[in-house]
Structure formats: structure tokens, C-alpha cells
Amino acid sequence: MTAAPNEPVLLRRDEGRVAILTLNRPQAMNALSGELIDALQAEFDRLAKDREIRCVIIEAQGARAFSTGHDLREVASTRDYAFHHALLTRCSAMMISIKRLPQPVVAKVQAIATAAGCQLVAACDLAVASSDATFATSGINNGLFCGTPSVSVGRNVGSKRALDMLFTGQPIDAATALRDGLVSRVVPPAELDRETMAFAQHIAAQPxxxxxxxxxxxxxxxxxxxxxxxxxxxxxxxxxxxxxxxxxxxxxxxxxxxxxxxxxx
Structure with a gap:
């Protein structure tokens, strides 16, 4: 599925007390461009003040990827250190905002989540994954150690498992991600939407x-x-x-x- 050229990179809909944020760059494997990072930050800033919403789901459009991390075309467009530093600083601030939100945030992972996409899953409070999903900190395969993803991934899975992922760039399946603590629950693909919403609604019903x-x-x-x-x-x-x-x-x-x-x- 391809988003229309002028369609927003991030969509939001509310179902009762649950807000659903949808990464909407399926044609780019939902890569975290600067525009998408800024859109997520703006939505988190709004949610922080929203007393009606009690749980947040982050999902992604398309069947191929939850997110493949930073948009490498954007990264490669310049060699300017200040540009890269600012982009990564904004991304890190956006990830930290998830922890600071009053509402629990649930990642709904239908497919691959790599590099900063894996970081986004790890930054969420909870994650429900399809049994078809895979996860990797794959920057090393492109000559770049996943430094910022290592922060949240390492805090989820521990140093040895994180360094295994970081040094090799090899993917892990959903069952391994569950065992290692990267995700909270794994469900069959056909049940991902229903199970994630039921999970979020249960949390939203708590005090x-x-x-x-x-x-x-x-x-x-x-x-x-x-x-x-x-x-x-x-x-x-x-x-x-x-x-x-x-x-x-x-x-x-x-x-x-x-x-x-x-x-x-």
C-alpha cells in the first residue's frame, strides 16, 4: 500500500480512550524521516496534555515493515555533522517523550522493525508483535553501529543480548524478542489488531x-x-x-x- 504524495506521514485516530498513531510512509518502509520524527514529537506533546486518552498504540501502515529506522536517503543527502547531530537529537528527544507520557504506549509490530525502528519498539512501554515480525539493530551491516538504538534496546534485553544484535546485525524472530524482553506479547498475525486493541482498552480501563x-x-x-x-x-x-x-x-x-x-x- 502506498500513501498518496500529500498524505500526512503520521495519522491519528481515537477509539474511545485509546489513541492510535499510524506511521504512514509504507512506500519508504516507514523509515523515520525528520518529518516523521517531528510529527511523532508533536503528537506526543499533544497527548501529554490530553486527559481523555488513557493508552496509546503506535502502529504502521503496510505489510512490509513496522519501521526500518532512519531514512538513509535523508542521512546520505548531506555530510554535514550539524544536520546529522540535530536529526539524531530530535529522534532521541522523541523517544524519551514516550517514557514521559502519562499514558502507557504500546507498539503494535506487524512486520520487520530494524535499527531506529527497533529502537522505537524498545522505547515503548509495551509491545505486541505478530509472530511474523522480526527485529534487528542492523546498522552495522551498512557500516554504522546503531548507537542510539543501543540505548533503549540494551535497557530492554540486557548487555550481552543487545551486543549480539548490535555486533552482528542479525535479525531475531518474535519468539526470541519475547523471550529476551523486547516485546510483551506475541500473537498470530490475524489476531494482532484485535489483541492489541483489547490490551490497550484493558489498560485504559484502569485508574x-x-x-x-x-x-x-x-x-x-x-x-x-x-x-x-x-x-x-x-x-x-x-x-x-x-x-x-x-x-x-x-x-x-x-x-x-x-x-x-x-x-x-
Whole structure:
């Protein structure tokens, strides 16, 4: 499927409390051009202020690729260091924005995800992959070590598995990606749309303030030493218990009442 010449590189639709962002460069294997990076950043900036949306899905148009990473035609168009540095800086900021969003972000991976495309999957909080999907940090095959992808991929799968991918550029299948922690779930291709939406809707039905604050807490404590992480998580959870959603939810469980309606964050 080929996007029309004037069609946006990123599409958005909302289904209830779930926002779906669609990478829309199928003719270019959904490569992360500067335009697409900037479009993702702009959408994340909007979502950060959106109190109606409680979960985000990132998907891609076309059957061939989720994303093959940076647009190498764009990269090769100049030898200017400042241009390349600015492009990579914008991409890194966009990836970091995913972690800073209050909403959980789910990658829906239907096909290959390589280099910065694999980085995008790793940067998401969760990922549902088709059993046909494959993943690689393949820059080394083109003479370029995947430096920025190594940041998020390494934090997902650990140093030895990440360096195996980074040094060889060889792809891994969905089952291996699940085993190594790069994705959360693997489903048959025919069930990818339904399973991903059901997953996102289940998350969107949880208490939004607890989810938003819990996501921020989790990503922060993962950078801490064990004792510091426990102290931080203890303080967080003691405070969370005092919140109205926790009080009403615990009361419903203890006294066998119907599950309460969660209020917005």
C-alpha cells in the first residue's frame, strides 16, 4: 500500500480512550524521516496534555515493515555533522517523550522493525508483535553501529543480548524478542489488531492517575540502586494508598462491592 504524495506521514485516530498513531510512509518502509520524527514529537506533546486518552498504540501502515529506522536517503543527502547531530537529537528527544507520557504506549509490530525502528519498539512501554515480525539493530551491516538504538534496546534485553544484535546485525524472530524482553506479547498475525486493541482498552480501563504516576515511578526506580529503588517505591505506594481511587478500590474488594468508576487524573 502506498500513501498518496500529500498524505500526512503520521495519522491519528481515537477509539474511545485509546489513541492510535499510524506511521504512514509504507512506500519508504516507514523509515523515520525528520518529518516523521517531528510529527511523532508533536503528537506526543499533544497527548501529554490530553486527559481523555488513557493508552496509546503506535502502529504502521503496510505489510512490509513496522519501521526500518532512519531514512538513509535523508542521512546520505548531506555530510554535514550539524544536520546529522540535530536529526539524531530530535529522534532521541522523541523517544524519551514516550517514557514521559502519562499514558502507557504500546507498539503494535506487524512486520520487520530494524535499527531506529527497533529502537522505537524498545522505547515503548509495551509491545505486541505478530509472530511474523522480526527485529534487528542492523546498522552495522551498512557500516554504522546503531548507537542510539543501543540505548533503549540494551535497557530492554540486557548487555550481552543487545551486543549480539548490535555486533552482528542479525535479525531475531518474535519468539526470541519475547523471550529476551523486547516485546510483551506475541500473537498470530490475524489476531494482532484485535489483541492489541483489547490490551490497550484493558489498560485504559484502569485508574488513570495510578497508571500515570505508576509509569513515571517505574521508569525512575529502574535507574536506581536496589535499596534506593525500594525506598522510593515505598514512599510512592504509601502515598498512592491515600488516593481516592485506591481507597474506593480497596473498600470495594474488602466489602465485596461493585468495582468503582475511576475518576480522571
Amino acid at each position: 488513570p492517575q495510578q497508571i500515570a504516576e505508576g509509569k513515571a515511578m517505574f521508569h525512575k526506580h529502574m535507574t536506581m540502586a536496589l535499596d534506593q529503588a525500594y525506598a522510593y517505591a515505598t514512599e510512592f505506594m504509601a502515598g498512592a494508598i491515600q488516593r481516592e481511587d485506591a481507597r474506593s478500590g480497596i473498600d470495594a474488594f474488602v466489602n465485596k462491592k461493585p468495582k468503582p468508576e475511576w475518576k480522571g487524573r
